[in-house]
Amino acid sequence: MDHNGNTELRENSFWRKYLFSADHKTIGKQYLWLGLIMALVGGILAYFMRKQLAWPESETLTPNVYNAFVTMHGTIMVFFVAMPILLGCFGNFLIPLMIGADDMAFPRLNMLSFWTFFVGTLLLILSFFVPGGAAAAGWTGYAPLSAKPIYTGVNWGLNLWILSLALEFASVLMGGVNFMTTAITMRAEGMSWFRLPLMVWMQLSAAIIFMLSVGPTIAAAVLLLLDRLVGTGFFVPAQGGDPLLWQHLFWFFGHPEVYVVLLPGFGVLLEILPAGSRKPIFGYRIIIYSTLVAGVLSFIVWAHHMFVSGMNPNLSMPFSITTILISVPFAIVIFAMIATMWRGSIRLTTAMSFAIGTLMTFLMGGVTGIFNGSAAVDIFIHDTYFVVAHFHYTLFPATFFAAFAGIYFWFPKMFGRMLNETWGKVHFWLTFVGFNLVFLPMFRLGMAGHMRRLADPTQYNFLSTESIKSTQIFITWAAIGLLIGQAPFIVNFLRSIVAGEVAEENPWQANTLEWSTASPPPHGNFEVRPIVHHDPYNYSSPDADSDWLPQDQSLEEITT
Amino acid sequence: MHGTQANVQPRPEFGKLGMWWFLASEIMTFGGFLAVYILYRAASGGGWTETAEHVSIALGSINTFVLLTSSLTIVKSTEAVNQGEYDRAKNYLGWTILLGVVFLAIKGVEYTSEIRHGFTPITNIFWNFYFALTGLHALHILVGIIINLVLYIGAVKGTLWREDLGHRIEVAGLYWHFVDIVWIFLFPLLYLSY
Numbered sequence: 001m002d003h004n005g006n007t008e009l010r011e012n013s014f015w016r017k018y019l020f021s022a023d024h025k026t027i028g029k030q031y032l033w034l035g036l037i038m039a040l041v042g043g044i045l046a047y048f049m050r051k052q053l054a055w056p057e058s059e060t061l062t063p064n065v066y067n068a069f070v071t072m073h074g075t076i077m078v079f080f081v082a083m084p085i086l087l088g089c090f091g092n093f094l095i096p097l098m099i100g101a102d103d104m105a106f107p108r109l110n111m112l113s114f115w116t117f118f119v120g121t122l123l124l125i126l127s128f129f130v131p132g133g134a135a136a137a138g139w140t141g142y143a144p145l146s147a148k149p150i151y152t153g154v155n156w157g158l159n160l161w162i163l164s165l166a167l168e169f170a171s172v173l174m175g176g177v178n179f180m181t182t183a184i185t186m187r188a189e190g191m192s193w194f195r196l197p198l199m200v201w202m203q204l205s206a207a208i209i210f211m212l213s214v215g216p217t218i219a220a221a222v223l224l225l226l227d228r229l230v231g232t233g234f235f236v237p238a239q240g241g242d243p244l245l246w247q248h249l250f251w252f253f254g255h256p257e258v259y260v261v262l263l264p265g266f267g268v269l270l271e272i273l274p275a276g277s278r279k280p281i282f283g284y285r286i287i288i289y290s291t292l293v294a295g296v297l298s299f300i301v302w303a304h305h306m307f308v309s310g311m312n313p314n315l316s317m318p319f320s321i322t323t324i325l326i327s328v329p330f331a332i333v334i335f336a337m338i339a340t341m342w343r344g345s346i347r348l349t350t351a352m353s354f355a356i357g358t359l360m361t362f363l364m365g366g367v368t369g370i371f372n373g374s375a376a377v378d379i380f381i382h383d384t385y386f387v388v389a390h391f392h393y394t395l396f397p398a399t400f401f402a403a404f405a406g407i408y409f410w411f412p413k414m415f416g417r418m419l420n421e422t423w424g425k426v427h428f429w430l431t432f433v434g435f436n437l438v439f440l441p442m443f444r445l446g447m448a449g450h451m452r453r454l455a456d457p458t459q460y461n462f463l464s465t466e467s468i469k470s471t472q473i474f475i476t477w478a479a480i481g482l483l484i485g486q487a488p489f490i491v492n493f494l495r496s497i498v499a500g501e502v503a504e505e506n507p508w509q510a511n512t513l514e515w516s517t518a519s520p521p522p523h524g525n526f527e528v529r530p531i532v533h534h535d536p537y538n539y540s541s542p543d544a545d546s547d548w549l550p551q552d553q554s555l556e557e558i559t560t
Numbered sequence: 561m562h563g564t565q566a567n568v569q570p571r572p573e574f575g576k577l578g579m580w581w582f583l584a585s586e587i588m589t590f591g592g593f594l595a596v597y598i599l600y601r602a603a604s605g606g607g608w609t610e611t612a613e614h615v616s617i618a619l620g621s622i623n624t625f626v627l628l629t630s631s632l633t634i635v636k637s638t639e640a641v642n643q644g645e646y647d648r649a650k651n652y653l654g655w656t657i658l659l660g661v662v663f664l665a666i667k668g669v670e671y672t673s674e675i676r677h678g679f680t681p682i683t684n685i686f687w688n689f690y691f692a693l694t695g696l697h698a699l700h701i702l703v704g705i706i707i708n709l710v711l712y713i714g715a716v717k718g719t720l721w722r723e724d725l726g727h728r729i730e731v732a733g734l735y736w737h738f739v740d741i742v743w744i745f746l747f748p749l750l751y752l753s754y
Contacts, residue, residue: 025720
């Protein structure tokens with residue numbers, strides 16, 4: 001350990017070390033904290049919405065506040081929980097370690113990226129407290145509802161919402177530039193493209209998809225802000241504008257964004273499943289090619305969100321076809337994951353449990369996506385709780401199950417201590433059962449015609465039946481259970497940072513490079529730059545003595 | 561092992577690669593803007609002609625010439641750096657900055673006369689677009705001028721030539737060319753299409 005020599009060389013003050021750090025590991029952890037805290041905020045918003053829906057007579061939230069909460073819940077969970085944890089934390093922490101580099105290509109840009117993100121988060125939180133309250137036009141900000149303050153009664157709340165998203169986009173763009181440049185130029189000797197851990201492939205694919213899709217939405221956001229502040233009429237029909245255009249520009253990015261979140265989640269699984277099954281990954285290259293195909297297809301599916309928007313109906317068929325087509329590459333990846341586990345010696349750690357839980361729940365989301373993607377079916381279920389259930393079955397697995405899997409897996413590397421496995425399993429079962437109890441009944445609500453974003457469904461007779469009401473109350477209790485089920489995690493997480501069992505270098509006996517250095521890795525990551533000899537999933541190789549073969553160990557080294 | 565911190569040395573390809581990725585996303589942003597504008601204009605069925613002919617083709621053409629020349633000077637600057645002629649590189653960089661400022665000044669004259677004649681950013685949908693697109697472009701020019709100015713100051717002090725940092729002019733040049741190319745699209749779309 002060169003830790004002391006290291007500090008002699010470069011005295012890091014407290015501020016430089018923990019707060020304004022340019023070290024990718026610290027930045028990754030900062031993103032993790034930010035994401036987890038925002039997840040709590042988003043969860044609490046969901047609790048109030050559920051309370052209002054189960055007992056509308058309690059008037060927990062006025063319709064205006066309910067709209068704001070719906071909007072902010074979606075915005076926070078997608079942009080300020082999923083993005084910082086899956087890309088910000090895992091991407092920043094793992095990419096340099098996994099490719100054997102000592103840091104990102106642009107460490108200071110990385111720091112700027114985090115603090116831009118941080119300011120964006122502050123603006124979003126601040127927007128709750130400005131006169132008129134937070135943005136209330138839905139997380140999609142549909143025009144013309146969002147185009148003039150009088151339509152929602154929210155003025156600065158929505159302006160701040162746009163600004164905070166702009167900062168977030170700028171931050172992720174900086175991150176993406178960093179990810180790409182780092183992976184292209186700083187790979188260790190022997191780390192060819194097809195020896196890269198799949199996590200890196202997934203992060204890079206996500207970064208490219210993000211960088212190439214966010215542009216039109218930035219353009220739309222600028223135009224929307226001009227509509228609101230200057231009085232232009234890009235999205236206001238009375239002034240010659242076209243509100244439908246907002247939907248096109250938003251979903252051109254909004255749909256690929258789903259994959260931006262999903263792919264790093266898959267990346268987590270693709271690392272944990274082979275290590276937890278003691279088997280090489282099934283179809284390494286096929287997974288990469290499928291991901292690239294899905295990435296290309298993700299740019300031509302967006303209008304499946306708009307089947308009932310009033311766009312030209314002739315567009316429905318092509319977009320239905322591309323949407324259903326994109327399930328093929330993703331199905332291939334899922335099958336590869338299942339095949340990886342097939343006949344493996346499964347070690348059912350908490351991380352592995354969450355990984356399998358991700359697969360099971362995401363499968364439901366994927367399958368119901370086919371329903372939504374077919375225009376004929378979508379016309380019936382559009383804007384109902386069926387859609388709400390569907391996207392929670394896709395995004396919750398990615399944002400929470402996969403993220404938890406990753407946290408349980410890489411926590412030892414991040415903090416140098418182990419999380420408690422028993423409490424981890426308790427956390428898993430509470431989350432898994434709680435999640436399904438909350439969202440499975442929502443499919444039924446949707447089939448019964450329950451619209452989204454209703455503050456008081458009992459205003460409709462067909463939603464006032466005893467059966468619907470009791471389902472609502474059941475979902476709310478389940479949601480409360482799901483929220484309380486996170487308590488073991490919070491306690492475990494905080495306690496383990498200071499008092500967890502000290503982690504060894506490679507507690508999961510995994511192969512990728514981050515496990516070949518200390519836990520946590522020193523500043524600069526590796527004492528000696530690693531040289532890569534193998535692909536990353538060499539488990540149970542007949543040539544090696546142990547059932548794992550780290551990427552930086554050559555077979556000769558072991559046998560002699 | 562020495563200085564773990566110092567291992568990340570800025571290498572020329574870092575900057576260039578990073579800039580290319582940034583420009584890729586910028587292309588999508590301006591592409592989005594231009595696509596929206598073209599769609600609206602096509603949908604208007606020629607209804608914008610009357611109001612659109614109040615832009616000044618003369619000033620727009622002069623600005624096009626100014627910007628193209630500035631692209632030439634920054635190329636000359638890069639070339640001079642590569643040949644180790646730092647004084648010449650510095651001077652060409654100065655010309656690039658000056659031409660950028662001239663561009664903004666002419667743009668300012670245009671804006672003033674247009675607004676005086678009653679064509680403000682909220683007059684109608686064409687002027688909405690005109691001000692949004694050229695304004696965003698002008699903002700990019702301003703950023704480019706600032707970047708070039710920072711490099712120029714470094715060149716005057718001599719610090720720019722240290723540690724093989726001369727390639728920064730090339731990276732700044734990539735950005736400057738991009739802003740130039742955006743104008744090459746904006747000029748015909750806004751000024752010349754009737």
